[in-house]
Structures are given as structure tokens and as C-alpha cells.
Amino acid sequence: NAGVTQTPKFQVLKTGQSMTLQCAQDMNHEYMSWYRQDPGMGLRLIHYSVGAGITDQGEVPNGYNVSRSTTEDFPLRLLSAAPSQTSVYFCASSYSWENIQYFGAGTRLSVL
Amino acid sequence: GENVEQHPSTLSVQEGDSAVIKCTYSDSASNYFPWYKQELGKRPQLIIDIRSNVGEKKDQRIAVTLNKTAKHFSLHITETQPEDSAVYFCAASTGTGGFKTIFGAGTRLFVKA
Numbered sequence: 325n326a327g328v329t330q331t332p333k334f335q336v337l338k339t340g341q342s343m344t345l346q347c348a349q350d351m352n353h354e355y356m357s358w359y360r361q362d363p364g365m366g367l368r369l370i371h372y373s374v375g376a377g378i379t380d381q382g383e384v385p386n387g388y389n390v391s392r393s394t395t396e397d398f399p400l401r402l403l404s405a406a407p408s409q410t411s412v413y414f415c416a417s418s419y420s421w422e423n424i425q426y427f428g429a430g431t432r433l434s435v436l
Numbered sequence: 437g438e439n440v441e442q443h444p445s446t447l448s449v450q451e452g453d454s455a456v457i458k459c460t461y462s463d464s465a466s467n468y469f470p471w472y473k474q475e476l477g478k479r480p481q482l483i484i485d486i487r488s489n490v491g492e493k494k495d496q497r498i499a500v501t502l503n504k505t506a507k508h509f510s511l512h513i514t515e516t517q518p519e520d521s522a523v524y525f526c527a528a529s530t531g532t533g534g535f536k537t538i539f540g541a542g543t544r545l546f547v548k549a
Contacts, residue, residue: 355535357537359539364445364541364542365541366442366525366539366540366541366542367480367525367527367539368539369536369537369538369539372534372535372536374535380534380535381534382536383437383536383538414479414480421529421531421535421536421537422467422468422487422529422531422535423468424470424482424485425470425482425537427479427480427481428479429479430479
């Protein structure tokens with residue numbers, strides 16, 4: 325039982341490049357979410373999903389896309405990376421939207 | 437949408453003292469209030485949570501209180517130890533305008549030995 329697995333752990337991009345952050349969970353959780361963490365700003369919700377095929381925007385969705393084709397996977401796509409997207413990204417999953425969330429180890433992204 | 441404010445942003449206490457962190461939320465429909473602890477370089481992990489039908493919950497040295505009328509909730513840590521040093525986040529989960537958990541900005545707690 326690995327919990328929530330995120331890849332990669334570190335990534336450096338140039339402005340304008342695109343990439344996908346991977347997130348997978350093996351707990352059969354319906355609810356999954358992506359957060360970004362910046363100093364002094366806590367965890368801000370980017371996108372979330374309440375089940376396969378269903379996604380919705382969070383607090384800061386601009387510049388990011390998500391999809392949920394399976395219960396296990398919830399990838400986050402950066403369409404055209406900008407320096408403002410330099411951050412630590414956490415994926416989380418939970419049994420439901422009003423339940424404990426289990427976080428992945430995070431991806432540290434730098435955009436130059 | 438939901439907005440969660442957390443105070444103080446930094447808290448320094450002597451080992452053995454108590455620490456209190458306070459949060460307020462804006463959406464009266466929020467009904468689940470978790471607290472997460474994040475050690476340096478690690479992922480956030482749940483330490484305690486409370487639902488809207490409960491006013492107080494305790495787990496050993498940690499307690500959380502909820503005042504739904506005033507829309508605020510607090511984390512209390514008694515007999516603090518150096519290993520309690522970390523960043524603590526409060527959060528509120530709401531079903532209004534989607535199904536979201538919104539976090540406060542965090543409190544950095546230092547426990548001095």
C-alpha cells in the first residue's frame with residue numbers, strides 16, 4: 325500500500341515549456357486534489373476531482389489542466405510554464421471531500 | 437467562496453507551555469475542519485479534525501474547539517515539546533460552489549527547549 329505517489333520529485337522548466345505532474349493513489353479514494361504551496365500562503369487548491377470523469381476548478385486554476393480517466397490517477401498539466409508557477413505541488417486523496425486527505429511527497433518545480 | 441484566516445503566522449513558546457492557534461472561516465455551510473502538521477521538507481499530515489455537529493475534540497495533548505455561530509475554530513497543544521515545532525494548517529471543507537477544502541496560510545510554531 326503505497327498511498328499517494330507523485331512524480332517527479334524535482335523539475336526545472338524553461339518559460340513556455342509544458343509538462344505533466346503525475347499523481348497516483350492505491351486507496352480507491354474518489355476525491356483527489358492538487359495544491360500549490362508558496363511561502364506564507366499555505367496550500368492553495370488548483371483543481372480537484374470527485375470521481376473518474378469529474379473535475380472542477382479550485383482557487384487558482386489558471387495555467388493548469390487536469391483530467392481523471394481512472395480512479396487511481398489524477399495528472400496535472402502545465403500548458404505553458406511561467407516563472408509564477410515556481411512552487412511546491414502536492415497531490416492529495418481522500419475517501420470524500422469532507423474527510424482526511426492523504427498527501428503525496430510533493431513535486432518541487434522551478435520555472436526559469 | 438470559502439475564505440479561511442489563520443493567526444498567528446508565527447508562534448514561539450517555551451517547552452511545557454501551551455500553544456493556541458486560531459482560525460476563522462466565511463462559509464456557514466462548511467462542516468468539516470481538519471488540522472494538518474507539516475514538518476520541514478515533509479508532506480502535510482492530519483493531526484486532528486472536527487465536524488460541525490461537535491463543539492470540542494481531544495486527542496492526548498491536542499484539542500480542537502469549534503464555534504459555529506462565530507465561525508471560528510482553534511487548535512490547542514498542551515505541554516509542548518520540541519518535536520511539536522512545525523507549520524500547522526487549519527482548513528475548512530465546504531460543499532458550496534463545489535466540493536473544496538480551503539486552507540489557512542499556516543502558523544509556524546517554535547518550541548524552545
